[in-house]
Amino acid sequence: MTIQVTDSKGKIHDMEVYSWLTIPIGDELLKVNIVRKRQDEFYNVPCTFDIETTSIKVETDDHGKVMLNKSFGFMYHWQFCIGETVCFGRTWQEFLSLVERLQSYTHGYRVKFAIYCHFLGFEFQFFQNFVTITSTFSREKRAPMIVRTQGIEWRCSYYLTNMSLDNWCKNTDGCTFGKKPKASYDYTKVRTPLTPMEPTELEYCYCDVRAPAQCLYTLLKEDTIASIPLTSTGYVRREFRRAVRSNYANVDIVSKTRLSVEQYELAKKAVRGGNTHALVLYANKILENLESYDIKSSYPACMLLDKVPMTRFIKVTPSREKFDRWINTKACLFTFVMEGIQIKELYHIPYIDRAHCRLLRKGRFDNGRVLSADRLEMSVTDVDWKIIESQYKWDRIVIREMHIADYGMLPYEFRKNLFSYFENKCKLEHELGKLEKGSPEAKDMAYRYVRFKNRINAAYGMMVTDIASPEIVYENGDWKEYPVDVKEALDKYYKSSNTFLAYQWGVWTVANARRRLQVMLDKVGIDTVYLDTDSVKCFKGHAHEFAEVSEMVKQQLRDNNLVVKIEDKEYYIGIWEQEDGYDQFITLGAKKYCYVQNGKAYITVAGLSKEDGAKELNEKLGGIYGFKKGAIFNKSGRTTHFYNDKPRHSITIEDCEILTGSNVAVLPTTYRLGITDEYEELLLDVQDHDWEY
Numbered sequence: 216m217t218i219q220v221t222d223s224k225g226k227i228h229d230m231e232v233y234s235w236l237t238i239p240i241g242d243e244l245l246k247v248n249i250v251r252k253r254q255d256e257f258y259n260v261p262c263t264f265d266i267e268t269t270s271i272k273v274e275t276d277d278h279g280k281v282m283l284n285k286s287f288g289f290m291y292h293w294q295f296c297i298g299e300t301v302c303f304g305r306t307w308q309e310f311l312s313l314v315e316r317l318q319s320y321t322h323g324y325r326v327k328f329a330i331y332c333h334f335l336g337f338e339f340q341f342f343q344n345f346v347t348i349t350s351t352f353s354r355e356k357r358a359p360m361i362v363r364t365q366g367i368e369w370r371c372s373y374y375l376t377n378m379s380l381d382n383w384c385k386n387t388d389g390c391t392f393g394k395k396p397k398a399s400y401d402y403t404k405v406r407t408p409l410t411p412m413e414p415t416e417l418e419y420c421y422c423d424v425r426a427p428a429q430c431l432y433t434l435l436k437e438d439t440i441a442s443i444p445l446t447s448t449g450y451v452r453r454e455f456r457r458a459v460r461s462n463y464a465n466v467d468i469v470s471k472t473r474l475s476v477e478q479y480e481l482a483k484k485a486v487r488g489g490n491t492h493a494l495v496l497y498a499n500k501i502l503e504n505l506e507s508y509d510i511k512s513s514y515p516a517c518m519l520l521d522k523v524p525m526t527r528f529i530k531v532t533p534s535r536e537k538f539d540r541w542i543n544t545k546a547c548l549f550t551f552v553m554e555g556i557q558i559k560e561l562y563h564i565p566y567i568d569r570a571h572c573r574l575l576r577k578g579r580f581d582n583g584r585v586l587s588a589d590r591l592e593m594s595v596t597d598v599d600w601k602i603i604e605s606q607y608k609w610d611r612i613v614i615r616e617m618h619i620a621d622y623g624m625l626p627y628e629f630r631k632n633l634f635s636y637f638e639n640k641c642k643l644e645h646e647l648g649k650l651e652k653g654s655p656e657a658k659d660m661a662y663r664y665v666r667f668k669n670r671i672n673a674a675y676g677m678m679v680t681d682i683a684s685p686e687i688v689y690e691n692g693d694w695k696e697y698p699v700d701v702k703e704a705l706d707k708y709y710k711s712s713n714t715f716l717a718y719q720w721g722v723w724t725v726a727n728a729r730r731r732l733q734v735m736l737d738k739v740g741i742d743t744v745y746l747d748t749d750s751v752k753c754f755k756g757h758a759h760e761f762a763e764v765s766e767m768v769k770q771q772l773r774d775n776n777l778v779v780k781i782e783d784k785e786y787y788i789g790i791w792e793q794e795d796g797y798d799q800f801i802t803l804g805a806k807k808y809c810y811v812q813n814g815k816a817y818i819t820v821a822g823l824s825k826e827d828g829a830k831e832l833n834e835k836l837g838g839i840y841g842f843k844k845g846a847i848f849n850k851s852g853r854t855t856h857f858y859n860d861k862p863r864h865s866i867t868i869e870d871c872e873i874l875t876g877s878n879v880a881v882l883p884t885t886y887r888l889g890i891t892d893e894y895e896e897l898l899l900d901v902q903d904h905d906w907e908y
């Protein structure tokens with residue numbers, strides 16, 4: 216059949232869509248060659264697959280008993296693209312026929328098809344009963360990155376891009392169709408394989424496979440189907456590996472800085488993410504006229520400018536004198552036990568987070584941060600310790616499991632490659648400013664700019680990949696997690712010819728980022744309202760302090776020849792840049808705030824759609840004044856998943872008999888804005904000045 220599809224420029228195309236029987240697979244394969252990766256051979260052609268499902272909400276049984284967990288889903292339409300050719304199907308029987316046709320071209324499964332699904336875990340939950348699975352690879356349960364079946368390797372394009380399909384299409388040069396907006400497709404409508412599809416619905420389905428295939432074609436300009444990395448950091452990892460291992464001395468450094476099992480487990484306990492928190496003095500209050508500042512490429516700046524452990528860790532037993540000396544001269548990794556700990560001042564953003572403490576007794580908390588405790592145990596770096604020491608007082612402390620190493624800069628080749636990313640990003644940013652907005656040249660430049668920006672940000676992610684992560688296995692229809700032998704995992708890692716990073720480098724990079732953020736928090740002090748990893752929102756009047764710190768960073772960059780100069784302009788990494796301020800601002804804690812700019816309210820709430828949430832807040836809840844405990848967002852963009860692991864079976868929906876199997880019901884759900892009782896009690900205490908320290 217022929218359907219009409221509108222491209223990103225508004226031009227309408229008549230596109231031919233095939234059935235599983237008529238799709239010209241052989242014609243597409245005549246255009247491509249066969250590529251190899253180790254022992255595997257693949258057709259070098261983009262293939263994509265996607266399904267549309269209906270979810271049935273089962274709230275109660277015949278006796279009124281709540282049965283929501285018995286809700287189920289089923290597939291009523293699927294779409295497949297090979298190269299530039301798309302086919303549609305409505306049933307799993309048709310899907311099986313397509314798979315058999317594909318397998319007929321694999322020469323006895325010797326040459327495989329690589330088929331990408333965006334969020335493979337979703338499609339796999341539905342088709343797992345209809346294929347013969349030979350192996351899977353996953354880092355999380357129900358989220359496979361690869362599923363291998365006879366003649367087909369199913370891959371997850373979300374892991375490849377780390378972006379929604381919409382953003383992947385928008386940020387890819389050569390994607391002319393793009394993903395159609397979700398608002399154009401009613402997912403709440405109950406459809407079966409017999410339900411007629413509207414022209415707009417068919418167009419939506421077409422773009423859901425044709426658009427990612429176009430994105431894959433762009434990747435094939437530099438790769439083959441066999442060499443495309445599994446994850447978004449794979450591209451960066453490959454380039455940095457080549458750069459770092461070009462100097463054998465770096466290989467020797469990684470080998471010599473090998474972590475023992477004890478040290479690796481200690482490092483995993485010490486690693487934590489960015490510092491995100493709200494100052495309790497201002498939480499749950501509408502504030503006026505705030506400023507916002509952001510560090511430019513915070514983690515990459517730390518990798519270029521800050522030192523990390525560069526020798527083997529040695530286990531030591533410190534005296535008070537030695538501890539004080541080592542903490543100021545060495546990279547230190549250790550565990551401490553404190554008794555009678557208490558924060559010094561209420562206007563601090565508490566640094567110790569509850570989640571990283573062990574043996575925590577009788578604590579009082581500020582939205583997950585420790586204000587006081589009778590006893591706690593925690594593993595930290597020397598960088599963390601200096602912040603903790605400045606913020607807290609205690610009655611007694613014991614240092615355990617202390618290991619020290621010498622500091623040094625990351626390998627020169629690593630830093631050179633990272634700086635070249637930043638340099639290219641700046642050049643593209645500079646040229647982009649000269650081009651007419653919306654022009655083809657500007658679009659191409661913007662695509663390349665986003666590409667370098669993403670690669671810069673990915674440079675940190677590859678550093679903290681878990682060397683000894685649990686093994687996730689799919690067995691007999693069930694996902695299981697098996698712990699690995701840490702020593703064996705470390706042996707394998709350090710013996711691998713692909714290894715070029717030391718895990719502790721990542722631990723210290725993020726610690727250094729928290730330190731750089733803390734420098735600014737200490738300067739802004741009680742005027743700090745909210746912070747998030749690399750940004751500070753505060754009352755006005757601190758521009759000179761941000762400029763002062765930025766000037767110190769600039770001088771450090773100049774001293775190390777790390778300034779990008781283009782024509783008469785200089786670009787600096789790691790400096791503080793002022794963003795648009797806020798007319799009004801309110802926060803209910805970490806990752807939960809609302810602000811007003813130019814009369815319109817915006818929100819950032821973990822688990823709540825920014826776009827949908829802001830729209831409902833503005834239209835129905837009274838704007839920022841409705842951002843309070845108990846506010847309910849009906850169109851939250853959130854969903855609840857109910858998994859049903861079942862064998863093949865038939866169901867009847869609206870007089871349509873449907874073959875189905877394992878499935879998942881995806882049901883929209885509301886979002887209720889709330890805070891914990893513990894946090895609310897603290898807010899009331901602060902409001903009533905009922906606080907002792």
